[in-house]
Amino acid sequence: MAGEVWYVFVMSGQNAQKTAPADQKVTPMMAQYIEIKTANPDSLLFYRMGDFYELFFEDAEIASQSLGITLTKRGKHQGDDIPMCGVPVHAADDYLQKLIAKGHRVSVCEQTEDPAEAKKRGSKSVVRRDVVRLVTPGTLTEERLLDAGTNNYLMALTRLKGGSLSGDAVFGLAWIDMSTGSFQLSETDQQRLAADLAQVSPRELILADSLLQESDLRLVAEQSGGSLSPVPRAFFDSSTASDRLAHYFGVKTLDGFGTFSRAELSAAAGILSYIERTQLGERPPLDPPMREAGAGRMLIDPATRANLELARTLSGERQGSLLATIDRTVTGGGSRLLASRLAGPLVNVDAIHHRHDSVAFFLTNEIKREGLRQTLKGAPDMARALSRIALNRGGPRDILSVAQGLAAARAVLDQTRNGDIPAEIAAARASLEQAPHELGTQLVAAIKEEPPLLKRDGGFVATGYNSDLDELRSLRDESRKVIAKLQAEYSEELGLRSLKIKHNNVLGWFIEAPTAQTEKLTADPARFIHRQTMAGAMRFTTTELADLESKIASAGERALAIELEIFDQLGQAIIETGDAIKAAAHGLSILDVSAALAKLAQEENYSRPVIDDSRAFEIKGGRHPVVELALRKTGGESFVANDANLGPDASEEIGHIWLITGPNMAGKSTFLRQNALIAVLAQMGSFVPALEAHIGVVDRLFSRVGAADDLARGRSTFMVEMVETAAILNQAGDRSLVILDEIGRGTATFDGLSIAWATIEHLHEVNKSRALFATHYHELTALSAKLDRLSNATVSVKEWNGDVIFLHEIVPGAADRSYGIQVAKLAGLPAMVVERSKQVLGQLEEQDRRSPAESLIDELPLFANITTKPPGGAADPAKPNPVSEALTELAPDDMTPREALEALYQLKTLQAGGDG
Known part of the structure; x- marks a missing residue:
């Protein structure tokens, strides 16, 4: 910028070198930058200089690396080079998005005065600047950043x-x-x-x-x-x-x-x-x-959300998640509302029923639904446009978005006017009726159909909206026609066909005629003012031409000023009716979600679930929505539906636990997840992928599925598994639904079996939760004889010529083997490894037959009779330990070596008796 000194040029012929001032003083510009940066130390400073945002020193180094842009130098500060990089103002949003995505915060520093004003204070005066906004991940409003x-x-x-x-x-x-x-x-x-x-x-x-x-x-x-x-x-x-x-x-x-x-x-x-x-x-x-x-809301902890991949897959992608699978919305607001409902399923039965009623309405009124969806496709994001306008970050397209959104609201009112409608849809219509439709009509008339992005560019007000603006635009855009018309008038008046009106950067507009034909012009010097004599021609001007030139020169500025004034007026009108506009936007989102879920139910053959306050959980023909869609897209096998019934029997008040055994790759984990997802879908207000579903409200959903470590916090895979399992056992209640897969597999066999055994007993006796528990510990199936609400189920398979065929059907009963070697063979393990595995397995199975697991049932006490020892592992004080009593009576200092040896033998005898 003019007058803003950064460094001194020392000229030597054609070369220029940058040097620091001899006294190492800070330049005015650098002093200003340092002052602003000091006030904003925790963010990168976007320092406006003309058409660029510049960054200096460490900010420049960070931004250069984060954005992949060139790091340069500009002058010196206290003898050292100043690192610098910059981004164009018109592309700043793209760079902001990258910086915010990498966790940075950005202070936007703008020029707060015109450079001409700064010049009035002196040729070396610095243009005033100040931070106008701190950009952080949670305060974004720009459409391109969201x-x-x-x-x-x-x-x-x-x-x-x-x-x-x-x-x-x-x-x-x-x-x-x-x-x-x-x-x-x-x-x-x-x-x-x-x-x-x-x-x-x-x-x-x-x-x-x-x-x-x-x-x-x-x-x-x-x-x-x-x-x-x-x-x-x-x-x-x-x-x-x-x-x-x-x-x-x-x-x-x-x-x-x-x-x-x-x-x-x-x-x-x-x-x-x-x-x-x-x-x-x-x-x-x-x-x-x-x-x-x-x-x-249904309580879903972070581990469960991750395991079930509700909004993101385990790799962090939206594609492949439950949300991506069910999303049929056509508006941004509808998509956000759907995600919000999925994140927090309801537990209030009446509220859930209201949502199901809306889906059912659009499912049975297909023509009305598709007409509504077609209208909603043209409805921009009014809520976000309103926010940008209110924050003075809006542009002409935001005003157009509000205009088109209000037009869509009016059309939707007409489309949903006839017939009885559910309560939720009626409430949405009421918000649309209160929308400022007259303002919408005005906005449509005011803004062009394809306005520019920025208001500073002008050209966004529609022709015919403001007569003064139209006149100025005509003068600006058709100046040559106006000049040509004046030239024709002068030529006809003076009888000089060779007379021309021309323009250059020195004289502006002027009249030019051959010197031999200028007699009539020079005869009236008061009107035709002489400007310049050329070889063979003379140039003149007139008051009329000068006035016209002034109007042409200022027409663009005056036209832009009128447009900006109109923008401010329309923006203020939008802000004043902001509450009604936001309510209308929310109403459109509700209708979008209801229609989208109805579309989903129709396309994917979903059914309306029965939701009540019981402890029921009965699913007939349940399917995994994500896996089913993936199988269809790949053209592979069709999904095998399965039933699940965890509800209480007629004589009971609390639900059941299913212990599911079967081989890897057979579908145990899919079955577990699909039932959890069905519960989530039902309580968020959607129909579900099942022939029938009866679900007593689930207040808390817990899932421990899959294996993952957390090395950053020093947690192994098994430790993560145990932490998540502990959270479930400490929090789950009789209204909870618990999904557990392969508990105890991350440690030694006996340790893992013991933990899984005790976990099942705790779920049954203490938590009393409805639960699905998948395992490869076949010994656990013996628990069904001991726990009356535990049922065994297995995934059916068939063996054919030494190979295993997965049928993916869940049937009553227990598996006696996991077919792990067959799965390993399918995975491509070398044949020698497969054969050796079979030999080892045969020996282990023979050893296991000599110590059947059922003996544990007879030898272990009931879980309810287990007495937890006091902290520190001390024995139960109600039952004195004879060894401890004998130890307290000993006086080692008074004993001979022989007496000490005899006492040791007596202690061993007491210990042996206690163990027996």
């Missing part, structure tokens, strides 16, 4: 010690999506915290820096998957939280929003403080805070 089908949640976590009635600590959660304005609060405890964080899946998690010092809490925070942003504890001051929220929303009291706990208010205050800090004066259009009761 996934249309995923909420971009910013979440705050706080803790109040002694906040519950029992005196235990409680946690407050607040999360917003700045791109849509949703704002929710919740209270939770230590046990539910990880599951609640996993349900929201925040992009960025704010918490007090002191909490990050606690290893347990830091671990839970890191498991949320979001970028961690520590802030001062003062952000969460609960004593002033109510006043801070009331001030933000411009109300005197929060009573109109509902009743919130101290922990919830503390979290809400923290998240608002963070928004004010990062948005620097801009206020996103947030909804009033809404309390979400954690007990109203």
Whole structure:
């Protein structure tokens, strides 16, 4: 920029070298940069210089490596070269997206005055600049930086010690999506915290820096998957939280929003403080805070979400997940709502029924459904467009999005007007009726069908909307026609066909005529003002031509000024009706999800489940939705449906456990997962992949499937397995559904068998959960004779000429072998290894026949009779240990060597008697 000095040029012929000033003083520009950077130390500084955002020093080195752009140098600072790199302003969003994806935060520093104004203060004055926004993963609103089908949640976590009635600590959660304005609060405890964080899946998690010092809490925070942003504890001051929220929303009291706990208010205050800090004066259009009761959702912990691949596969991809499989939505808002419902299935029976009613309505009204979906395809993302407009980040296309969204809302009203409709659809229609349709009509008339991305470019207001603008555009765009018309008038008036009106950069517009024919022009010097004499020609101007030139020169600027004024007026009108627009957008999303789930049910032959408050869990013809679709796409074998019945019998009150045995590759894990997914789908409001399904509400879903280590925290595969199993046994209740696969396989055979055995007994006697337990420990099948609610099931196979054929059918009974060697053969193990394995297996089976597992049933006491020893492994004080008593009576210092030896033999005798 003019007047902004970075370094001194020392000229020598054609060469120029950069040198530091002799006195090593900081240049004005560098002083400004350092001052701004010092105020924003925890982020990369995008420093605006003309058409580029420049980065310097360490920021440049980091950005260069992260973005794969060239690192250069610009001048010197205190004798050292200044590393520099830059990105074009027009492409900044693409670079921001890469930096944010890699966990960086970016401060955007803009020029806050015109360079001409800076020049007035002196030729070397620096243009004023300041940070206008702090870009973080949870505060994104730009369309190009967001996934249309995923909420971009910013979440705050706080803790109040002694906040519950029992005196235990409680946690407050607040999360917003700045791109849509949703704002929710919740209270939770230590046990539910990880599951609640996993349900929201925040992009960025704010918490007090002191909490990050606690290893347990830091671990839970890191498991949320979001970028961690520590802030001062003062952000969460609960004593002033109510006043801070009331001030933000411009109300005197929060009573109109509902009743919130101290922990919830503390979290809400923290998240608002963070928004004010990062948005620097801009206020996103947030909804009033809404309390979400954690007990109203099915509890699904992070391990279970990962194991079941609800929204992402184990490799982190959306494709192949349950969400990708069932998503038939046609709008961004609908896709986000579907993901939100899948993340937090309901436990309220009536609410679930309302959602099923909506799906059933669109399933039976196919013509109406397809017409609605066709209309929704043309409905842009109104909620996100509104947020960008309110934050002064919007463009003409955002206004057009609101216009088209309101037009779609009006069309949907007409399409759903006739006939009886379910309650959920009626509520969605009510929100559409309250939309500002007159404003929508105005917006459609105001904005061109294909406007430019940025308002600064102009050209977005439709022709005919503003007459003054049309006139200026005509003058700007048809200036040559206007000049040609004036030339014709002068030529006819003066009788000079050779007269021309021309333009150059020195004189601007001028009249030119041959010198021999200028008599009439020179005769009227007051009108035709002489400008220049050329060889053979003379040049003149007139007041009329000068005025026209001025109008032409300023027409573009004046036209842009009018367009920007119109943009501001339309934007303000949108903001003033923002609540109604957001409600309409949510109504369209509800209809999109209901219609999409109906489409899914029709295409994939899903049925409506029966949901009630019982302990039932009866599935007939159940299928795995993801595996079934994958098999169809590959043109392979068709999916084999299976039944499952974990509900109580007529004389019982609690559900059953199925112990499933059978070979690898036969489908045990698929069967386990499909039943868990059916429960999730049913309670999120979808129909399910089964012929019939009767499910008593599942309040907590637990899954321990697959093998994975966590070496970063020093956890082996087996340790991870045991941690997850412990969480299940400590939390599951009689309304829970538990899915366990191969418990104990990560350690020695007897250790693993023992753990699996005790786990089944605990599930049966203590947790009383409905459960599916798959295992290769065939010894466990003997438990069915001891535990009345445990049933054996197996995956049927057939052997043919030494090979195994998997039938994928779950049938009553127990497998007596795992066919592991046959599977190894199919995998391509060398023939010598397969044959040697058969020899070893034969010896092991012969040894096992001499010590049958059934003997364990007779010899082990019932699980209910097990008495846990006091901590430290001390013996039960009610039953004195004779060895211990004898030891207490000994006085070694008074004993001869012979007496000590005799005492030792007596102790051995007592020990032998106790063991017997």
